[in-house]
Every structure is written in structure tokens, then in C-alpha cells.
Amino acid sequence: MIKALDVKRPAFLILGAPGSGKGTQGKILGSIPRFFHCACGDVFRSLDTRTAIGRRFVEYSSRGELVPDELTVELWKAQVDNWAESHVYKPDIDFLVLDGIPRNVEQAEMISKFLEVHQVFHLSCPNRAELARRMRKRALKENRLDDASEDVIQQRISTYEAETKPMLDYYSKDLVTEIDATRPPVEVLGKIISKAVTLPVYLECADQIV
Numbered sequence: 001m002i003k004a005l006d007v008k009r010p011a012f013l014i015l016g017a018p019g020s021g022k023g024t025q026g027k028i029l030g031s032i033p034r035f036f037h038c039a040c041g042d043v044f045r046s047l048d049t050r051t052a053i054g055r056r057f058v059e060y061s062s063r064g065e066l067v068p069d070e071l072t073v074e075l076w077k078a079q080v081d082n083w084a085e086s087h088v089y090k091p092d093i094d095f096l097v098l099d100g101i102p103r104n105v106e107q108a109e110m111i112s113k114f115l116e117v118h119q120v121f122h123l124s125c126p127n128r129a130e131l132a133r134r135m136r137k138r139a140l141k142e143n144r145l146d147d148a149s150e151d152v153i154q155q156r157i158s159t160y161e162a163e164t165k166p167m168l169d170y171y172s173k174d175l176v177t178e179i180d181a182t183r184p185p186v187e188v189l190g191k192i193i194s195k196a197v198t199l200p201v202y203l204e205c206a207d208q209i210v
């Protein structure tokens with residue numbers, strides 16, 4: 001059982017289908033002072049595949065399915081706490097930039113105990129063929145098992161549509177920024193940043209960010 005925190009950590013979410021560019025944007029944002037990028041898929045991929053938990057990840061991801069919620073949130077929370085304890089992530093001053101979590105309404109509920117979501121950036125790409133093309137390209141570059149077969153690619157897109165996309169209705173409309181994910185990365189980044197710097201939570205602390 002995961003306990004709620006007294007003070008919820010400020011967070012931005014990057015939401016989108018596999019191949020929509022969440023990781024690309026998250027990495028760049030994470031290199032900006034006071035923004036801390038956390039990619040759930042990377043947390044899973046860093047697991048030792050000889051362990052039971054590492055094997056469970058491979059089992060689900062290689063089928064294009066989501067890892068069960070309880071396990072996902074526990075593992076993710078443990079990783080964030082680790083980063084906080086080792087001071088790489090500073091919960092009192094950093095904005096968490098979450099990529100790949102939450103991935104369904106259940107996870108959104110679970111993590112709401114310790115996060116205050118200030119904006120959801122939806123990288124929208126309705127063109128399935130374009131998503132599949134990007135995943136194939138990534139499979140070659142990053143040696144990603146879960147992007148290597150056509151069946152798994154299609155399954156991952158279907159999983160997104162069935163489980164993750166409905167999450168957009170979980171968050172109130174004024175919390176969601178729609179961004180065209182087919183535009184070049186620099187334009188997508190520009191949209192995210194220009195919205196983030198107008199948010200009250202950012203303006204409240206902007207003068208302390210130097």
C-alpha cells in the first residue's frame with residue numbers, strides 16, 4: 001500500500017502514443033534546470049532481466065501490453081524516492097516531467113495521492129502509419145525489443161487507444177494542452193515551454209529559478 005504525501009509534488013505530464021515523441025521532449029525538458037524528467041519505460045528497462053520483476057517487464061512489453069498497475073506504480077514510486085534521497089531530484093523545487101506514466105485511469109488515480117498535475121501535454125498524432133514508422137526507425141537505432149515486430153507495434157498502438165487515450169477525459173479540459181506531434185521536435189518543444197511558463201505554479205517560483 002502506497003501512502004499519500006503531505007505535500008504533493010508538482011508535475012507536468014507528457015501523454016501520447018508510442019512514437020509520438022514523449023521521450024524526445026522529456027529528455028530535452030529534463031536538461032533544463034528545475035525540470036526533472038522521469039520516463040517510466042526507462043525505469044523498467046533499467047531492471048536486471050535476471051530478476052523476477054525484470055522478467056515480468058519483458059513478458060508484458062514484448063507483447064505490447066502494459067505492466068500491471070500495482071507493480072508499475074510501486075516501482076516508479078520507489079525510483080522517484082531514490083532520486084529524491086540521493087538529491088538528483090529535489091521535490092521541493094523541481095517540476096517532475098512524467099513520460100509514460102500514468103498510462104490508464106487507474107494509474108492516474110493511484111499517483112494522484114502524491115502528485116499535483118499542473119498540465120498535461122498531449123502529443124497528438126492520429127496517423128497510425130506515422131507512429132508505426134517512427135517505432136520501426138527507433139527499433140533500429142535503440143535496439144528496442146518492443147518495437148521490433150509489426151504485430152507488437154500494432155498491439156502497442158491499440159493498447160494506447162484502448163487504455164491510455166481515455167485518460168485524457170480524466171483530467172479537466174483546462175489542464176490539457178493539445179500539441180500536433182507531427183510537427184518538428186523544436187516546434188513541439190516550443191509549444192510545451194511557452195505554455196509551461198504561463199502556468200501559475202511556474203510564475204509563483206520563477207524568480208527563484210536562476
Ligand SMILES: Nc1ncnc2c1ncn2[C@@H]1O[C@H](COP(=O)(O)OP(=O)(O)O)[C@@H](O)[C@H]1O
Pocket residue numbers: 017018019022023040041042044060061062064065066067068069072099100101102103107146156
Ligand atoms: N505506466 C506504465 N504502465 C504499464 N506499463 C508500462 C508503463 N510504462 C511503461 N510500461 C511498459 O514498458 C513498455 C515501454 O514503455 P515506453 O518506453 O514508455 O514506450 P513508448 O515511449 O514507446 O510509449 C510499454 O509497452 C509497457 O509494457
